Amino acid sequence: MNAPKEAGLAERASALQGMGESRLRKEDARFIQGRGNYVDDIRMPGMLHMDIVRSPLAHARIKRINKEQALAIPGVHAVLTAEDLKPLKLHWMPTLAGDVQAVLADEKVHFQMQEVAIVIADDRYIAADAVEAVEVEYEDLPVVIDPYAALAPDAPVLREDLAGKTEGAHGRREHPNHIFTWEAGDAAATEAAFAAAAVTVKARIHYPRVHPCPLETCGCVASFDPVRGELTTYLTSQAPHVVRTVVSLLSGIPESKVRIVSPDIGGGFGNKVGIYPGYVCAIVASIVLGRPVKWIEDRVENISTTAFARDYHMDGEIAATADGRILGLRTHVIADHGAFDACADPTKFPAGLFHICSGSYDIAAAYCQVKGVYTNKAPGGVAYRCSFRVTEAVYLVERMVDILAQKLGLDKAEIRRRNFIRKEQFPYTSPFGFEYDSGDYHTALDKVLAAVDYPALRAEQAATRANPASPTLMGIGLVSFTEVVGAGPSKMCDILGVGMFDSCEIRVHPTGSAIARMGTITQGQGHQTTYAQIIATELGIPSEVIQVEEGDTSTAPYGLGTYGSRSTPVAGAAIALAARKIHAKARKIAAHLLEVGENDLDWEIDRFKVKGDDSRFKTMQDISWAAYHQAPPGLEPGLEAVHYYDPPNFTFPFGIYLCVVDIDRATGETKVRRFLALDDCGTRINPMIIEGQIHGGLTEGFAVAMGQQMPFDAQGNLLGNTLMDYFLPTAVETPKWETDHTVTPSPHHPLGAKGVAESPHVGSIPTFTAAVVDAFAHLGVDNMTMPHNAYRVWQQLRDCGAAL
Amino acid sequence: MSKKIVKVNVNGRVLEKAVEPRMLLVHFLREECNLTGAHIGCETSHCGACTVDIDGRSVKSCTHLAVQCEGAEVLTVEGLAKGGVLHAVQQGFYQEHGLQCGFCTPGMLMRAYRLLQENPDPSEEEVRAGMSGNLCRCTGYQNIVKAVLHAAATLRAARAAAA
Known part of the structure; x- marks a missing residue:
């Protein structure tokens, strides 16, 4: 008898296209018709073009700069160097990490491709001509590329500007090329655990320098209006509000007269978090010339100068019982930060959230120490599709657990099962002090092992190993990961003193449609689609009529932006709570309209109805109209709310990934036969988008593990800074992905959601390495350094006598 | 000059x-x-x-x-779109979630448009090879492949209906 009513409810709910629906994306219409609005698409009247003169040398003193020939080219408006920026005190700028960075090289260059001068011209072709015409005379200085060599007692001093500064932003500096030493955990307890342990293992794990390399490079269009004294800058930023604050502080222009707009962004992956010299120069040029100035990086500039990631040299150690129960974890890291410490981390954490390195395991004692070091390489140290060094941390612990398993002769699934934090231990306090919110690792592991018939895979591997004529080696990689995302609680996390909250403003219009403005900024994640779904479910307004706007600091509430998987954990919560404020007011209006008490009302999908009487109700549309012309006495008209959400804790998404590879013994080529990713991101808002994010993250992880690297020669030349050399996989190399999920909601998040898009990057990289190494495990190999390209894998085959 | x-x-x-x-x-x-x-x-x-x-x-x-x-x-x-009607490749990318940041999308669509004239009934492997001159950093290609196959089916159905 209830069936028709139930069907009606389901139809009403489905019409909203709310949470849980694989709603098609609202963003797509413009992108599939060439109507996107990326920064290089923006043109303004009178706009000039900026290009940058860069250093060919990695470490050199600038003897002389001659601008004359460049200035003589028709159409060239200006050539500016550090000397020209000095009177404005803009030749150096503060970094997000508490260091300073040269905007234009001041007397010396510290890395190849460093910014030395800018030229501004009528168009990009003339600007490029002028760059060629600027003459710079250099005197070579000794180059330091190896971070260990940088700490040698007699190493050349790289940062002469810091001479005599023994105190850095993160404590004492022990050497002119030393930036900081940061530690976490309990050194003494860990030492005791190691002293008492039956088994210990130790390994050096190198995580090479890589680059996020989004398809759109960085750039901006700066426009200073000298009459109004206002600066508008369109800029590829994952954090436009922070940029506004920094620009105001640097320029002295009141923040109310600075407008930063992040338009459509062609991928970020951490590359667009930082504030780069190019942005500052374009802004200065616009102020100096009184005209709009556009600067767009080319690909070589992008890979060479803006935002590398990783470059961690990690010495890992594990102490365990003879049956593989982990008692202690310890790691010492040398972190190559390049020439300036421009890492983008919460202020208090110079190594980001690296102390998530105890992973998914219940380990009683742990300690980590990270030493930051200057070298003659570009600055950066961003989180490449991850939350602040979580990728490095997960890589370390997963490698070490495999190494321990191999030493003990234990199966790699079994060692994880023995050491996982158990479901009933949540909330779980890690040895580094994180409070993991929720998890169920054993269930996830069992699900993955069953899906692939793990025993059968191991049996097949044994048979392959037993066959000397086999043309391939077979490897199985199995990884569990726990991320820490959603930075973050402002008691722990800030950037330049601004707490890492995020924000949402929702306005419901009289006719029942709505607009939400956010402090985050989408770069392909589909915020315009998913945020609307949250509001649809919370307020009963169809997502089709909910507009989502982000990125314009003049209209959006202040927020810290989109990176570190923080949009759903932080901004998503802000949306829910802003919507709930509106919901509470809507209830009052409905009660007034229906002439009942608020407690006499039930909420049902898109309406308040009088308890026990289905015929008496007011829909959100009715209520929206009433809010603007017959609000109850004592209640303000209108229906809107703002919420700034300061999360009580991080969220801890997790997953189990499994990869099967076949390695060609003749060529060293690795074929990914199968990859299964099981993710648990808590409550799922749009499964289609989640799956798309996972495919993308896995592919970026595949790129890092199998091919990406930024090698330098001894002179500091970056060997490979175009897409000819820097590996971005095509559709042919990219494996086919299988996905699965479990749902363990976050207990402290208003929606139970944890964030997802970075998990596949964090989790897949150690999985690929584990699979490749596992192929060699029977030959006594327990670790190999990325990237696992064919040549390097072939070298391993040769060294083991396994090459055909 | x-x-x-x-x-x-x-x-x-x-x-x-x-x-x-x-x-x-x-x-x-x-x-x-x-x-x-x-x-x-x-x-x-x-x-x-x-x-x-x-x-x-x-x-x-x-x-x-x-x-x-x-x-x-x-x-x-x-x-690509004619008279306000999306081309099958545009519709395919929308239906199959074949784009995220959108930056590679115009190039992907134009390549798919030509590929499906060169080979109206491609296999998955042929789509992957045929699209391999176009890089995407967001999608991992899996949905792009689906999108192109979706468009191929639509175009074949339209041709069959016209014949």
């Missing part, structure tokens, strides 16, 4: 413009024709974000000069 007159049919409209001989086609389209769909991702022909169709072939417009297009017919992503 002295300019040359180039006469070119872009999306069905004949345009005549004076350009520097060194001007790249992608800049011509974006800055002279106000067609900003084609994007620049690498300047070295690797990424394919600038792919357009010239006289029935897929061309990377970042390494092609505008003056090479004298007398040519150029089709860009802006010319």
